[in-house]
Amino acid sequence: MNRGMLLRFENLVQLRGACLQLRALSSRRVCGAQWKPVQLSAHPVGSLLLQPQLWPEHRLISAALSQCRHLATKEETKKKKKVPQTRGEVEIRQRMTVEELAQAMGKDIDHIYEALLYTDMNLNSVEPDSILNEDHIKMIVQKSGMKYKSAKLKEEKERKNTDAVKRPPADPAVLTPRPPVVTILGHVDHGKTTLLDSLRKTQVASMEAGGITQHIGAFIVHMPSGEKITFLDTPGHAAFSAMRARGTNVTDIVILVVAAEDGVMQQTIESIQHAKNAGVPLILAINKCDKPEADPERVKKELLAHDVVCEEFGGDVQAVNISALKGENLMVLAEATVALAEMLELKADATGLVEGTIIESRKDKGKGPLTTAIIQRGTLRKGCVLVAGKTWAKVRFLFDENGKAVDAASPGIPVEIMGWKESPSAGDEILEVESEQRAQEVVAWRTYVEQQERMKKDLEVIEAKQKEHRLEYEKKQQKLAHLTWRQRKAALYKANKHLMFSRPKERTEMDENTLSLIVKGDVDGSVEAILNILDSYDCEDECKLEIVYFGMGDISENDISLAEAFNGVIFGFSVKANESIKKLADKKGIKIKLHNIIYKLIEDLKDELNSRLPPTVVETTIGEASVLDTFSVTVGKTRIPVAGCRVHKGLLDRKMKFKLIRNRDVIWKGCLSSLKHHKDDVQVIKTGMDCGLSLDKNLEFSIGDEIICYEEKEVQQTTSWDPGF
Numbered sequence: 001m002n003r004g005m006l007l008r009f010e011n012l013v014q015l016r017g018a019c020l021q022l023r024a025l026s027s028r029r030v031c032g033a034q035w036k037p038v039q040l041s042a043h044p045v046g047s048l049l050l051q052p053q054l055w056p057e058h059r060l061i062s063a064a065l066s067q068c069r070h071l072a073t074k075e076e077t078k079k080k081k082k083v084p085q086t087r088g089e090v091e092i093r094q095r096m097t098v099e100e101l102a103q104a105m106g107k108d109i110d111h112i113y114e115a116l117l118y119t120d121m122n123l124n125s126v127e128p129d130s131i132l133n134e135d136h137i138k139m140i141v142q143k144s145g146m147k148y149k150s151a152k153l154k155e156e157k158e159r160k161n162t163d164a165v166k167r168p169p170a171d172p173a174v175l176t177p178r179p180p181v182v183t184i185l186g187h188v189d190h191g192k193t194t195l196l197d198s199l200r201k202t203q204v205a206s207m208e209a210g211g212i213t214q215h216i217g218a219f220i221v222h223m224p225s226g227e228k229i230t231f232l233d234t235p236g237h238a239a240f241s242a243m244r245a246r247g248t249n250v251t252d253i254v255i256l257v258v259a260a261e262d263g264v265m266q267q268t269i270e271s272i273q274h275a276k277n278a279g280v281p282l283i284l285a286i287n288k289c290d291k292p293e294a295d296p297e298r299v300k301k302e303l304l305a306h307d308v309v310c311e312e313f314g315g316d317v318q319a320v321n322i323s324a325l326k327g328e329n330l331m332v333l334a335e336a337t338v339a340l341a342e343m344l345e346l347k348a349d350a351t352g353l354v355e356g357t358i359i360e361s362r363k364d365k366g367k368g369p370l371t372t373a374i375i376q377r378g379t380l381r382k383g384c385v386l387v388a389g390k391t392w393a394k395v396r397f398l399f400d401e402n403g404k405a406v407d408a409a410s411p412g413i414p415v416e417i418m419g420w421k422e423s424p425s426a427g428d429e430i431l432e433v434e435s436e437q438r439a440q441e442v443v444a445w446r447t448y449v450e451q452q453e454r455m456k457k458d459l460e461v462i463e464a465k466q467k468e469h470r471l472e473y474e475k476k477q478q479k480l481a482h483l484t485w486r487q488r489k490a491a492l493y494k495a496n497k498h499l500m501f502s503r504p505k506e507r508t509e510m511d512e513n514t515l516s517l518i519v520k521g522d523v524d525g526s527v528e529a530i531l532n533i534l535d536s537y538d539c540e541d542e543c544k545l546e547i548v549y550f551g552m553g554d555i556s557e558n559d560i561s562l563a564e565a566f567n568g569v570i571f572g573f574s575v576k577a578n579e580s581i582k583k584l585a586d587k588k589g590i591k592i593k594l595h596n597i598i599y600k601l602i603e604d605l606k607d608e609l610n611s612r613l614p615p616t617v618v619e620t621t622i623g624e625a626s627v628l629d630t631f632s633v634t635v636g637k638t639r640i641p642v643a644g645c646r647v648h649k650g651l652l653d654r655k656m657k658f659k660l661i662r663n664r665d666v667i668w669k670g671c672l673s674s675l676k677h678h679k680d681d682v683q684v685i686k687t688g689m690d691c692g693l694s695l696d697k698n699l700e701f702s703i704g705d706e707i708i709c710y711e712e713k714e715v716q717q718t719t720s721w722d723p724g725f
């Protein structure tokens with residue numbers, strides 16, 4: 001008997017003795033110690049005894065417990081090993097990715113790619129995280145010699161709607177009068193900002209770049225009679241159509257400003273349409289009536305074509321002739337506004353949870369995200385918890401239009417709000433909630449809803465692509481229908497074999513004919529206006545336009561890094577770049593284009609697009625000659641055709657290029673072999689002179705052919721994109 005067998009036998013004898021002693025001890029005391037998993041310790045092995053030798057009590061218990069735990073561990077291992085495992089069977093589920101299927105099958109991803117060669121999928125678009133449909137999953141499992149079974153999926157419980165909603169309409173008894181919200185609309189440079197400037201006695205227009213309002217402003221005007229009017233000044237430029245529409249959605253009255261000398265213009269018609277869509281009454285302010293060429297009556301008649309009928313023509317639209325620059329009849333306009341507001345009986349509930357609308361949002365370097373809002377219900381105070389879009393805020397400070405801190409804002413009052421976690425979008429609805437936890441629930445729900453909608457759209461795109469690929473696959477199958485299945489599989493494998501070793505690779509180098517943009521703006525509406533213009537770009541065949549990033553705030557190091565990675569250009573609107581950022585951009589060769597006027601930014605963008613276009617070759621005709629006679633000369637053993645010509649326009653220069661035209665078709669292009677005048681070699685033949693020339697030894701001339709001398713020049717192309725202004 002070898003030593004290993006003796007050791008095992010000794011352990012068993014010791015274990016039996018330990019169990020007997022434990023049984024005896026159990027009658028005297030109860031062991032209440034808890035069992036804890038410990039590392040097995042080595043115990044001394046005594047001489048081989050047929051009867052157990054008594055050990056000390058503590059060592060006896062330790063040895064017995066360790067041996068019991070050791071045996072229990074072995075038993076658990078045996079039980080685990082006895083659990084039957086189904087081999088060659090794969091649990092599948094819907095919408096598995098390539099990587100997930102490879103893990104479920106115990107294969108590598110290359111195996112999945114190889115199996116996909118026998119499907120209708122386009123391998124160029126397949127990546128490890130690409131989603132496979134159920135038919136492809138089953139086919140891959142079967143091709144691998146395995147069976148599949150559907151995994152039991154737990155049905156996802158329908159998520160409870162935790163969104164915030166407006167309160168029910170207020171009791172008329174609690175309604176109190178509020179200031180009217182008046183939006184000033186009209187064509188660019190018709191005097192809207194100058195009108196507001198005169199009303200509130202500040203120099204706003206002088207602060208605006210180019211005298212054009214670049215983004216919306218909200219102000220309160222205090223009338224001598226004590227009434228308050230909230231004015232919204234909207235941009236008149238064509239690029240800011242969405243901002244004008246937003247202004248009319250929160251307004252009570254629209255003042256339509258039309259210049260007396262210009263009459264109805266493009267943005268004038270658009271402003272009328274915005275007011276009609278919002279169902280807001282109009283007041284007509286005919287501006288610049290102090291000019292000699294002013295014709296207010298013509299303006300009123302032109303507006304009749306757009307269903308704007310003034311009171312003197314039997315309509316309900318008040319018309320006031322004003323001069324915003326000189327301050328003429330401004331009080332008449334204000335009184336007309338107050339009178340119309342009294343007729344509308346504007347009231348609001350100043351109690352309860354706050355409701356409002358974001359007019360504009362921007363980022364301040366010191367204050368963070370800021371929003372300009374109009375309060376429509378309730379009273380906004382510091383400490384209120386607000387939700388707008390997919391962000392929320394605990395109000396830290398409130399500011400009026402002059403940047404002065406205020407404690408509260410009642411309905412109809414514009415206010416700037418500080419405390420947002422992120423910048424909401426202009427036009428978002430503001431709702432007050434009970435707590436920060438409730439605000440986070442609302443934002444989480446809205447984010448979830450957006451994700452579900454995005455997934456739904458993505459699924460529709462995927463299904464459309466799969467349908468397209470299936471049709472292509474069926475066409476290929478029809479071409480191979482006359483072959484046996486073995487021949488068909490061999491043909492498909494041979495045709496797609498090269499794809500086995502080609503994987504989709506991330507594009508690391510941008511196409512030279514691509515302009516990548518980083519767009520930064522001062523406020524959300526400015527960025528929105530620029531993006532709307534870029535959406536109209538329709539010249540992808542000339543130069544591709546890609547927007548890498550857009551946002552609010554000054555130019556940062558992150559913008560420089562993005563521009564460097566994508567070989568892009570940074571366009572900033574009403575933002576700044578400090579000296580360190582400019583030096584970093586110069587060091588990395590990044591262009592930063594900063595503008596304060598929208599149309600200048602677009603012009604600069606078009607210039608940048610033009611620089612990306614390849615130059616085109618333009619032919620400029622230098623001279624023209626007609627072939628009057630043909631003959632040939634022999635040089636050595638070579639016969640060379642010669643044309644006798646007369647120049648009837650311009651001149652023939654031997655250094656330039658020539659082309660031969662016959663019956664209006666160009667049959668040859670190249671350089672002259674020789675040019676002679678009276679047997680002398682010459683460089684230039686002028687108009688009216690005769691000459692003999694040869695082009696190519698294999699080219700025969702015909703009487704009546706035209707010889708054109710021309711020069712080729714490279715000319716920079718210009719984009720055909722028209723942004724509409």
